[in-house]
Amino acid sequence: MLHYAHEQLQGDYYTRAFQAGAQEDTLIINMGPQHPSTHGVLRIILELHGEYILRAEPVLGYVHRMQEKMGEVKTYPQYLANMGRVDYLHALAWNWAYVRAVEQLLELEVPERAEYVRVITCELNRITSHLLWWGAYLLDLGAFTPIMYGFADRERAMDLLQIITGSRLTYCYYTFGGVTADLTPQFIDGTKDFCKYMRTRLPMYKDLVTDNMILRHRVDDIGIISVDMARRYGVTGPNLRGSGVEHDLRRNTPYSIYDRFDFEIPAYEECDALARYLVRMDEMEQSISIIEQAIQSLPEGPVMPPKMPKVIKPPKGEAYGEVEGARGVIGIHVISDGTATPYRIKLRAPSFSNLSLFAEVSKGILLADAVSILGSLDLVIPEIDR
Amino acid sequence: MTMIKKTPKQSTLQGIKSLFVGLKVTGRNFVMPQITTHYPRKEVSNLATYRGHVDLVPKEDDPMTSKCILCGQCAKACPSNCIELVIRKEEVEPPPDEEAQPDSGSKEEATAKSAPKKKKVKRILDAFMLNYNLCSLCGQCVQTCPVDSLEFSTNSYLAGFTREEFIFDLLERMRNKQKASSSG
Amino acid sequence: MKQSWVDQLNAAGVPKCTEVRKGVACFCLESQNLLDSVRKILELEYYLQDVSASDFQEGYLLTYHFAHFEEPGQAVFRVLISHEHPQVPSISSFYQGAIWHEQECTDFYGIEFTGHPDLKPLLLVPEENLCPLRKDARSKKSFLDIFPDCKLVEAPPPPESEENAGGQESPEEKASKKKGSGKSKVQKEDDETAQDSGQA
Known part of the structure; x- marks a missing residue:
């Protein structure tokens, strides 16, 4: 028989x-750190009254x-790696945010072709990110098949990114002043095909999942994030656009060459999980459109500035590199x-x-809906814990 | 230009219809050919672009020596200190053999101090140790190399039981590869 | 023409700001003015991007980044607090998102946020007080050296705690203020640039 010390039982x-703040006759459970719906090691302590959540507290740092x-x-x-x-x-959005911050410090001019290459690869990466989210979210909600479709398509995009970056997930592709490798004809042709292919897949996703009645019941009116709440917590990205705010750095403060492309910022006014879901589905379509436009107008030229300092020693000062990532505004303050x-x-x-708003948004909801909310926030735990 | 949209609402009838539409998609995919690869019997086709650990590049005229000029930039650039150059110093007679070591020791401060005036010291690369356990495949070494003596291997099937198996001597690897290619 | 965002910030009565970079307006605050300014910027509907601290010779520099959902531009609050009394009022009553950011600062630097609901460790182990980002005396740099546009002013004698001082405006900003004009030259020029700001 196992014996536990008194402290361990506590x-x-x-x-x-x-526990110190718990009411009487409630159940306190740990969701995670090894819970399949948290996609990583996130732990949430919940105080339940029956099936309803009275209080939730995410525990980070794992x-x-x-x-x-x-x-x-x-x-x-x-530090690029x-x-x-x-x-x-x-990963490429984080690459970009960091190189942007350092480029601001160094006052480096990025060649035009490199900007196009960055846009193409970053948007392609955004599609892979949303595809994984799509599959994983539906997996949380109990639909097993979509992740298979999502992964099969994501695999194609990752093969493309592998052609130029050499890696499949943890890219280290952008560098100060440009990118480390130029696009190859194989990549360009493959990406054109991929865009065409994805345009046939997205309606299929709509038929298979988005219009599905069961999904609607799991996401409709779940996890309302009002604009005011989003502001107080600093929510950005698709989660914010699901609350009816058309905030996207690519449009609001167009960095790089995003002002040259014609694309929409999808936004829905319902503030619920369905709105956030639809924003991401629409965003994939917009990313495809950006990629197609960028490939169309891809200029010739170098991908690195002609003169690069041998040792990167930026002058004294600070810089804040901001990029619109798949989850929101990525900022690197150097x-x-x-x-x-x-x-x-x-x-x-x-x-x-x-995630920081989860404690507020989960008050008084069903435990099963908490899974739906967590999934709809599209969390990446290593990013939270850093 | 952009509009804040409303999420489309669904009637019960549409909802029930959606289930059949979904089933149709599943049915169509059921008869489609398999897209996964059964690994040990078949291989995926994208291995050529995989960027594995680094390898030394041999000289064109002498395939048994590497292009490396022993400057040590790669070791300095590495974020996780996984590169170590084992350098042997050898004293050579006054008419030095220029072609073997064109840049011998011009940059390294250590040799500049210790080099005796009359005899030239030749620095020879004994081993180029890569600790692949620590490598994060960032490619900083390849980017900093002034003479392009490093390249990425496409070796994706690396497996081993101990950590020591992943400490490579890249010079030896390069020579073995050259030998194998010349004999075969 | 619409009021530029810098003017809007100034008109709201937040202490005068300087535009340190294109699209970035910086406010150097003292810790007793912080809550007042944060309340005003919340009224202007700015959202909280992050709260971070850094360690300088003069003390801990707290940096608050705010941005707006519709308008371009970023507002930065800088508060310098002394090493001896690392205390600053918590802004979590206005911006609940700051709760975690402030806990993180406490983890990394040991800064105390007064009025914070629950200042327990967030990312690091709760059993130890590590403060890993504190710098030793040798590697600490001077704040003034890195941010030459700021200057230290003697803090007015504080009621109970003796926070050091906040940085202040740049020289030209100060000069224009003396003339009595509400808007400085620097900011007026930036009206156009602020529209397409963000790109450096």
């Missing part, structure tokens, strides 16, 4: 702190890697003291802000 620090400290001991180029590991689903290592790097992870 639970850990967070459980004890949570995959905390102290990325910000690593930034202070590595040189600027060495970390960026793909913060959010592994939309403070440089004039040496080859950053003085301070702060990573603004969109999922961190998006």
Whole structure:
């Protein structure tokens, strides 16, 4: 027979702190850290009254890697490899945010072709991210098949990205001033085919899942995030656009060359999980359109600036690199003291802000709906914990 | 230009119809050919573009020596310190053999100090150690190499039981590869 | 023409700002003014991007980033607090999203946010007080050296705590203020640039 020490039976620090505020006759359970619907090691302590959630508290830090400290001991180029590991689903957006911040410090001009290459690859990566979210969210809701379709299509996009980046998930492709490798004809032809192919797949997704009655019942009117709540918590990205705000950095403060493309910012006014779902489905279509336009007008030229400093030593100052990622506004705040290592790097992870509202949004809902809400927020745990 | 849309609402009848539409999609896919690859019997086709660990590039004229000029830039650039150059110093007679080591020790401060004036010191690469356990495949070493002596291998089937198996001597690997290609 | 976002910020009565970079307006605040300014910026419907701290010779620099859903531009609040009394009022009563950001700052630097609902460790182990991002005396740099547009002012004698000081406006900003004009030259020029801001 196993014997536990008294302290072990009391639970850990967070459980004890949570229990202290509990009402009588309620059930306290841990959802996670190994729960399939949290897509990683996220733990949420819940206080339940029957099936209803009275109180929820996410416990973070299970995959905390102290990325910000690593930034202070590595040189600027060495830190590039970390960026793909913060959010592994939309790694190129994090790559981009970091190189943008350093390019602002260095006042580097990025060649035109490199900007196009960045747009094409970043949007392709956004599609892969949304496809994985789509499959995984439906898996949470109990539909097993969609993830198979999602993965099969995502696989195609990842094969394409592998042609130029060499990796399939944790890309380290952008570099200060440009990109490390030029596009190949194989990639361009493959991407054109992929765009055509995806245009036939998206209506199929609609038939198979989006219009499905069972899905509608799981997502309609679930997890209402009002605009005011979004503002107080700093929610961005598709979650915000699902609350009826057309905020997208690609449109609001068009960075890179996004002002040259014609695309829509999908937004729905219902503020529920269905709205967030539809925003992401529409966004994939817009990304395809951006990729097609970018390939159409892809200029010739170099992908790196002609003169690059041998050692990256930005002048003193600070920069804030912002990029619209698949989950929201990615911000990297770099403070440089004039040496080859950053003085301070702060990573603004969109999922961190998006999850922080969970305690408020989950009050008084059913436990099964909490799974639906968590999935609809599209969380990536390594990004939250950093 | 853009509009905030409303989520489309569904009547019960439409909802029931949606189930059959979904079933039709499933039925269509049921008769489609298999898209997965049964691994040990078949291989996926995209391995050629995989970017694995680095490999040394041999010289065109002498396939047994690498292009490496022993500058150590790659080791410095590596974020996880997984590259180590094992360098042997050898004293050579005054008429030095230029073609073997064209850039010998011009950059390295250590040799500049210790080099005796009369005899030239030749630096020879004994081993190029890569600790693949630590490598994060970022490609910084390949980018910083001034003479393009590093390339990515496409070796995706790496497996082993101990960590020591993943500490490679890239020089030896390169020579073995050259030998194999010349004999076969 | 519509009022530019910098003017709007200034008109709302938040202490005067300087536009340090294109599309970025910086407010150097003292910790006692922080809550007031945060309340005003919430009224202007800005959302909270992040709260971060960094360690300088002069003290801990707290940086609050705000942006707007519709308007371009980013507002930055800087608050400098001393090493001896690392205390700053929590903004979590206005922006609940700041709760986690502030907990994170406490994890990394040991800064105390007064009025925070629950200042327990968020990302690091709760059993130890590590403060891993504090810098040792040797590697600490001067805040003024990195941000030359700021200058330290002597804090008015605070009622109970003695926070050091907030940075202040740039010289030209100060000059224009003396002339009594509400808007400085620097900001007026930026009216056009603010529209397509963000791209550096």
